[in-house]
Amino acid sequence: MNKNTNVRLACVLLLSLVGGIASARQGSAENQANAKAQTKPGEMALPSAIPEPSQQSSAKMTAAELNARYSDPAMLPSPDGYARPRTKLKMPQFRDPKEQALDDLLDETVTFTRDDINRYYDRIDDFKRSVRTPDGQLRRAVISSVIVNLQPGSVIPVMRLNVNENSSLLFTDSTGNPWPIVKFSAPSKAMFAVEFHASNNPHEIALEPIKDYAYGNLKVFLAGMSTPVFVRLVTGQKETDVRLDARMPVRGPNAAALIEKQMPPEASSSMFSMLNGVVPEKAQELKVEGADARAWMLDGKMYLRLTNKTSVRSPSWTGTMSSIDGTNVYELPARTPVIYAAQEGKSVELRVSGF
Template identity: 35%
Template sequence: MPKLLPLTGLLLAVLSGQVLAESTGTGTPGTSAQGTRGSVPASPISGTAPLPGLSPAAQEAAALDSPLTPDEIRELAKRLQATEQALAAPVTSVVPRISSLTVSLSPGASLPVLRLALNNASTVTFQDSTGAPWPLAAPPMNPNEHLFQINYIPDSPVFSVLPRTAWASGNVTVLLKGLEVPVIISLTSGDPDSNISSREIDARLDLRIPRQGPQAAAGPTPPARVALHDETLQAFLDGTPPDGARRLKVRGGPDNLRVWRIGDDLYVRCRAMLRDEFEQTLSSADGTRLWKLPVTPLLTFSVDGRTVTASPELE
């Protein structure tokens, strides 16, 4: 028992010193009260204490989740949009046209060409020398379905072609009802060796067969007056008159009437039927007609069974 007294006293001394240090708010365990004499208590801080910063682990997680700043993200979005626009923009811009021409069925003749472009469907129509539609007898024969997609409507004079690549070339064979020879059309969607930035394509190509088809329109027009291979009349019919043609103002007449003059000849373009004597004529698949006739101050047309006149200003 006497040996335990010094140990008990030591424990009491240590505990009393720890309590004293905690009561004064200063010091560390084992510090005596004399070490705090003369110290000034800290005044309380008003307001809300700031939140502590992110821990290193939280900062690492935030960097993994959002490694870029908002400004950097917006800048990358602009660059991505510019890249997508550049990829979507065609290398060569296209100008769609509606064209018409007469097919030559003679040996050694050149094939008609259908000008195509990627992502653009082109339509081909057939008509006879009288302007009547000439229907297909069978589906068009496509030798390479990997290069061209060809669709048609049975018993119609129309089929469409859609190229699958930007630089495709080939042909298609078409059989028309009652025509003993096939019509072969060259197909091309561009020349890889060309550096032009813009080119024309055939949005619609009207092919005229120089014969009367199964749906030939009955009319008084002699075949000799149908100018199937006249480039001048074809230019007027396409709405692109040749150099030297002067368009005349017209009083009266049916809708969509256009009149040009070259020398002593008038070139009349209209959908209505001309009643006057003419020298040559040509028609398109949509029913538009072109007439060549001597200069005259009065033109007479038949519109829905009635007579309509027009007066071109010759001076």
């Protein structure tokens, strides 16, 4: 009887075990069916159990590792137990302590923007320009000529100078040749720096003012002249005479041989203006071909200006005026269409039109 009882108990236990397995399978199938019914298109179901993060201490992790852990897109479970795709979490960014300390230091010490720094350098540049430039502007540098009048009551010539700029005063005679200087008397050394080299350029005096708004007179004795020539020196003008040709109205010791029809001492002011490149208002400019020259019609006569030491050979001219740099001005008969000139030993033909 005991044997039969044991058999019966074993059968009951076996049936109970089979029933439990069947119930578990049925419940799992029902859960899967419910999950499929609740999952929407584009979603997927995840196991309700999510593995725990690594037990590695966050204190030993770098800022990059912390950012990677907490900034990855997470598939977090929804309240109903199923996961849905989520956007990237807006988690605080972990930074390296050294980088953070450097940024904090820069924020406290460097308070200027790029535009502020550019404005600062612009202001410094304006300050340097103002300090190094008299009156904050550069003077216009020119080469000038002046006829020295030796008659009583006449006004002495004026030479305009500027600080930090060298200028030269040249003396020439009526033929444009250099007139040597014997001696001179300079103004105060505290106002002007004066140099003279008799062996190299005996007709030139180099000048440079030392102070702003300096002034004074320069007294010069020329070779063969018993009376001195005075030149007033001024600064602070709108223009600077980097070279001033002081033209004496008489022939000097280096004058060329006297040529017939040479311009008299009372030379035409119009010719002198043309020699300096200034055209009288009433002059009519003509067209010249064949050389570096300009021509004008004025008061029924033609005037020809030649550079590079070019001289007229034909036709016969009625007057001429020359400068120390080799520029010549000729007064010719009106309406002269063809002119023959000499330039460095070569014959040059000029054709004039536009009468």
